[in-house]
Each structure stands twice: as structure tokens, then as C-alpha cells.
Amino acid sequence: MAASVSVEPAGPCCWDEPVRIAVRGLAPEQPVTLRASLRDEKGALFRAHARYCADAGGQLDLARAPALGGSFAGLEPMGLLWALQPDRPFWRLTKRDVQTPLAVELEVLDGHAPEPGQLLARALLERRFLPPGVRRQPVRAGRVRATLFLPPGSGPFPGVIDIYGVGGGLVEYRASLLAGHGFATMALAFYGFEDLPKEYGDIHLDYFEEALCYMIEHPQVKGPSVGLLGISLGADICLSMASFLKNISATVSINGSGFSGNRTIRYQQTSIPPLGHDLRRSKVAFSGLLDIVDIQNDVVGWCENPSMIPVERAQGPLLFIVGQDDHNWRSELYAQIISERLQARGKDSPQVMSYPGTGHYIEPPYFPVCLASLHKLPNKPVLWGGEPRAHSHAQVDAWKQILAFFGKHLGGAQKRLPPKL
Numbered sequence: 001m002a003a004s005v006s007v008e009p010a011g012p013c014c015w016d017e018p019v020r021i022a023v024r025g026l027a028p029e030q031p032v033t034l035r036a037s038l039r040d041e042k043g044a045l046f047r048a049h050a051r052y053c054a055d056a057g058g059q060l061d062l063a064r065a066p067a068l069g070g071s072f073a074g075l076e077p078m079g080l081l082w083a084l085q086p087d088r089p090f091w092r093l094t095k096r097d098v099q100t101p102l103a104v105e106l107e108v109l110d111g112h113a114p115e116p117g118q119l120l121a122r123a124l125l126e127r128r129f130l131p132p133g134v135r136r137q138p139v140r141a142g143r144v145r146a147t148l149f150l151p152p153g154s155g156p157f158p159g160v161i162d163i164y165g166v167g168g169g170l171v172e173y174r175a176s177l178l179a180g181h182g183f184a185t186m187a188l189a190f191y192g193f194e195d196l197p198k199e200y201g202d203i204h205l206d207y208f209e210e211a212l213c214y215m216i217e218h219p220q221v222k223g224p225s226v227g228l229l230g231i232s233l234g235a236d237i238c239l240s241m242a243s244f245l246k247n248i249s250a251t252v253s254i255n256g257s258g259f260s261g262n263r264t265i266r267y268q269q270t271s272i273p274p275l276g277h278d279l280r281r282s283k284v285a286f287s288g289l290l291d292i293v294d295i296q297n298d299v300v301g302w303c304e305n306p307s308m309i310p311v312e313r314a315q316g317p318l319l320f321i322v323g324q325d326d327h328n329w330r331s332e333l334y335a336q337i338i339s340e341r342l343q344a345r346g347k348d349s350p351q352v353m354s355y356p357g358t359g360h361y362i363e364p365p366y367f368p369v370c371l372a373s374l375h376k377l378p379n380k381p382v383l384w385g386g387e388p389r390a391h392s393h394a395q396v397d398a399w400k401q402i403l404a405f406f407g408k409h410l411g412g413a414q415k416r417l418p419p420k421l
């Protein structure tokens with residue numbers, strides 16, 4: 001019998017959904033190598049491989065069989081996706097056009113030799129970023145440059161604003177995936193897109209207030225308040241919005257700092273001066289990579305430092321997703337300072353999910369960890385941190401936590417049915 005690969009659920013799947021991969025028709029105990037590859041929209045090739053042995057019946061189920069080595073080892077049913085690494089140095093897997101899927105090619109090769117053996121079977125996984133029925137609406141309203149993703153159904157839906165960080169542009173893939181879980185999600189650009197400022201400058205919260213008003217007034221967004229989700233600088237913008245603006249009922253910070261970083265945050269008469277940094281504290285790591293984890297200035301005055309965002313003013317609960325191996329800055333320490341600030345002011349401690357072996361770039365599930373890539377501020381490749389297996393597991397858990405947190409505090413999201421595995 002010829003070998004064949006089966007993937008469940010069959011057909012196209014969302015990028016954040018797990019799949020069950022199995023191979024049938026092998027010889028009993030046959031050694032095989034599984035290879036995965038994908039090409040991103042810029043032509044960069046990402047690859048992973050793992051060695052396995054079929055069972056006594058000539059079957060191989062990645063949910064039951066441990067990988068014996070390769071890009072990863074052990075029982076990792078989704079390892080061939082999260083372990084994908086780019087051939088191009090310091091390249092990050094990202095998705096620019098969410099309307100097209102990424103295709104992951106799976107190949108089953110005979111044997112474990114370093115050189116590939118005979119090709120036994122092949123399959124193509126179509127991984128979508130625009131979940132079925134999600135509507136994508138470009139937003140050009142006043143100064144706001146964004147895309148709103150509306151879940152399938154009639155609504156209104158609980159709303160979330162999603163903000164990325166340094167690098168700018170309009171990053172849509174996390175917002176589009178979140179909409180697949182029942183949240184009307186706005187991917188919000190704030191620089192480096194169309195007529196927005198070309199460079200990252202002071203953070204003017206009135207721009208973000210305009211985006212918030214757009215969401216609250218939208219007939220498909222359930223009022224009276226929305227949630228916020230941000231990573232890195234985007235997380236600090238979310239924390240600032242929650243501290244100064246009304247109608248925000250839940251805020252998630254992924255590896256934010258809780259400080260005004262190296263630009264001033266401004267709202268009406270208030271300004272928060274930057275903590276600042278000293279590039280002389282950066283280290284050169286392997287391959288000439290910069291390690292900037294310690295370049296932020298020391299937090300003099302601890303939780304009373306004037307560069308801190310006054311998070312105690314936030315109306316709704318806060319969730320901090322923290323990578324303990326974050327090399328952009330010390331997210332774990334900053335989450336502790338924020339907790340102490342809240343407690344010192346008689347507020348509840350925030351929920352902190354702190355993940356070992358996890359770096360700065362915590363993305364939705366199954367994105368391969370980006371260990372290093374161009375940082376637009378020093379304009380050099382920097383180390384982001386993370387150990388691939390731990391980081392990948394953290395991404396899966398963090399996504400569940402984020403969905404549960406928004407589900408609880410924004411209420412009423414329609415659950416997408418989990419695939420039957």
C-alpha cells in the first residue's frame with residue numbers, strides 16, 4: 001500500500017488552529033523523516049524537519065508518536081509548524097495580506113539518513129488568516145487608519161483594539177484571527193502607514209481616542225466599552241489608553257513595560273517623560289547580534305518613577321503576558337513594578353501570566369519563534385529571546401488566556417467550535 005498523509009480537520013484551517021497529522025501505509029516500525037516548508041510573501045523559505053518511526057501497524061500519528069530528533073524532539077503534534085525557521089538570517093514570519101493563506105508543504109521521506117530518502121507521500125496545509133465569514137473593512141475615518149474585522153453573524157460583537165509596536169505599519173493578522181473567535185477587532189496603525197507620521201514620535205493619545213470613539217459608535221460593536229490588546233510599544237500605548245481614556249473595560253499587555261519608553265506620552269495637559277536608554281549598555285551577542293535587554297535606564301524611585309504610566313487609573317482589569325526570556329527589555333521585572341504600584345495605591349493586583357523560556361515576540365499560536373530580527377530603532381538585528389519549544393507552548397497558552405480574559409470581561413463572544421481532534 002502506498003503511504004499517504006492525512007490531516008484533520010481536512011481542508012483549509014485558521015493559522016491558530018491545531019491539526020492532527022498522521023501517515024498511513026508505512027511498513028511496520030519504518031523510520032521516516034517528515035519535512036515542512038513554507039514560503040512567505042517576500043519569498044523567504046521557512047523549513048523544519050523531524051525523525052519518526054511508524055508503529056507496528058505501519059501508522060504514524062503525530063499526536064501519539066514522539067519525534068526522535070531533528071528541528072525538535074518529543075511529543076509535539078504541531079512541532080512541524082512552530083519549529084519552522086527561515087533560511088534568510090534574522091527573518092520573522094509575518095503575514096501582510098490576511099486575505100490570502102500561507103501554504104505549508106508536508107513531505108514524508110524514507111529513512112533517517114542526513115540526506116533525504118525517497119519521497120513517500122506529500123500533503124499541502126492551507127493555513128488561513130481570515131477565518132470563514134469574517135468581514136474585513138478598511139477604516140479611513142478622520143485621522144484613523146485601521147482595519148476592522150467583524151465576526152460572522154449579525155452582531156453587535158464585543159470590541160477589541162489591537163496595536164503592534166516599533167516597526168509601524170498596519171499589522172492585521174492577529175486582529176483577523178481574533179475576529180474568528182467572536183470579537184470585532186480593529187487593527188490600528190499609528191505610524192509608518194499611508195498619511196500617518198513616517199517615523200515613531202511622541203505618543204499622542206488623542207489619536208487613539210479617535211479610534212476608540214470610532215469603535216464605540218460602530219453599530220456592530222457592543223458598547224459601552226471595548227478591550228485593548230497590544231505587544232511591546234503597542235502594549236504601553238494600550239496601558240496609557242486604559243489609564244487616561246474612558247470606555248475601556250479590559251486591557252492585555254504582551255511584553256509591555258508600563259513606562260513611557262523613549263518618547264513622551266501626551267494627553268491633553270498631561271505628559272509622561274520617557275525613561276530613556278543608554279546604548280552603551282547594549283552587548284554584542286553571537287553573530288554580531290545586539291542584545292539590548294539592559295539598555296533602558298534604571299527605574300529610579302521604583303514604582304514612583306515619573307516615567308511610569310499611571311495604570312492605577314485604569315477602570316477595567318489588566319492582563320500581563322510576560323516572557324521571562326524577553327531580550328527587548330525586562331518585562332518580568334516591569335510587571336512586578338506595575339503590580340507593586342497598583343498595590344501601593346490600594347488596587348487589585350493584575351493578572352500576570354509569566355512564561356519561562358519565552359521571548360519578546362509572543363504571537364498567536366504556531367507562529368515560529370522569532371529569535372532575532374531587525375529592530376527599527378537601532379536599525380540593527382537584535383536578540384528577542386525565547387527557546388523555541390517553551391516559547392511555542394507559551395503562545396498557545398497565552399492565546400487561550402487572552403480569549404478567556406476578553407470573553408469574561410467584554411462578554412458574549414460567540415465561540416468558534418474547536419476542531420474535533
Ligand SMILES: CCCCCCCCCCCCCC(=O)SCCNC(=O)CCNC(=O)[C@H](O)C(C)(C)COP(=O)(O)OP(=O)(O)OC[C@H]1O[C@@H](n2cnc3c(N)ncnc32)[C@H](O)[C@@H]1OP(=O)(O)O
Pocket residue numbers: 090091092093094164165166167168169170171192231232233234261262277279292295296328373374377378
Ligand atoms: C535606539 C535603540 C533602541 C531603543 C530601545 C529602547 C526604547 C524602547 C522603546 C520601545 C521599544 C518597543 C519595541 C517594539 O515595539 S518591538 C516589537 C513589536 N514589533 C512590531 O510590532 C512590528 C510591527 N510591524 C512590523 O512588523 C512591520 O510593519 C512589518 C515587518 C510587518 C512590515 O514592515 P515594513 O512594511 O516597514 O517592511 P518593508 O517591507 O518596507 O521592509 C523594511 C525592512 O524591514 C525588514 N523586514 C521586513 N520584513 C521583515 C521580516 N518579515 N522579517 C525581518 N525583517 C523584515 C527588512 O530589513 C526590510 O528592509 P529591506 O531588506 O527591504 O531593505
